[in-house]
Structures are given as structure tokens and as C-alpha cells.
Amino acid sequence: MENASARNMWGDYLDTHLEHAFENTPETTYYGDTEKDANELAELVKKEVKKATSHSLLGLQNRKKVLPKIGDFIVVTNWHGEAQCIVRTTAVILKPYFSIDIPYAQLEGEGDKSLEYWKKVHWDYYTRELNEFGREPRESMIIVCQQFVKVF
DSSP: OOOOOHHHHHHHHHHHHHGGSSOOOOOOEEESSSHHHHHHHHHHHTOOOOOOEEEHHHHHHHTTOOOTTTTTTEEETTTTEEEEEEEEEEEEEEEEGGOOOOOHHHHHOOOTHHHHHHHHHHHHHHHHHHHTTTTHHHOOOOEEEEEEEEOO
């Protein structure tokens, strides 16, 4: 783990959770693609309002990222890479964009937690993300719905 802040937080977590000492080194990430979003989303995760995140499968594939899996640890940072908390993945579900529902939008905990808000901000995000690869979002694109719980 290259991020000193994340490495220190992971070490602090392991001090009281030795049972996880042999787990894979956690991914370090922020959510969103702007400083404002990354900082706001990190706060929502810390407050346990945000309990899920949604990746486009195409975006993960184009960035050569592996699919998240149940049990993965993630050190969530703000835009500047400062560790904010640690979460652990509890569920990973692949579904088409058009089938995202209200309960899942509420798990994401963003904005007014409505499905309409979720669809608007995520469509905009996927548009920016996929544009890098000469692609555009579609209603049928596969979304990787990753649920997590804050553990530290």
C-alpha cells in the first residue's frame, strides 16, 4: 500500500483485529470523480449513510480493475488521499442499469436518496467515465452494485 495515511489506518485496524492480519492488502480509493464529490461521499461513508457504491462493468474492464468480492476491505479516502475509514464488502450484485431500484438507491445514501437522483448523478458519472474509452452509457449496461459496512 503506497498511501501512508491508508497504511497507518490499516495498521491501526489490525492492532485490534489480528484475525485479519493475513487478509489481502486493502484497496485504497475515493468515490466520485471530483474533489467535491469525493469529500462528500467519504463523509457519507464515515457517517454510515452511504452503504453501497456502483461501478460500471465496462469502466472496470477498461481500467483493468478486478471485480470486487465479498470480504474485500477498502480504505476510503478523501480527494487528497487522506484515509477516512475502512469498509468491508458484504455483497456484490451485477444488474442492468435499468433495473436499479429505490431500495438500492437508498443504500447509496446520496442526495435525497431517491431513484431519480441516483439515476441522474450516476448517468452523468458513467457518461464521463466511459467517454474516456470512446464509449457511452446505455440503459442495458451492467452495473456492479457493491454493498459494504464500515468496520473502522
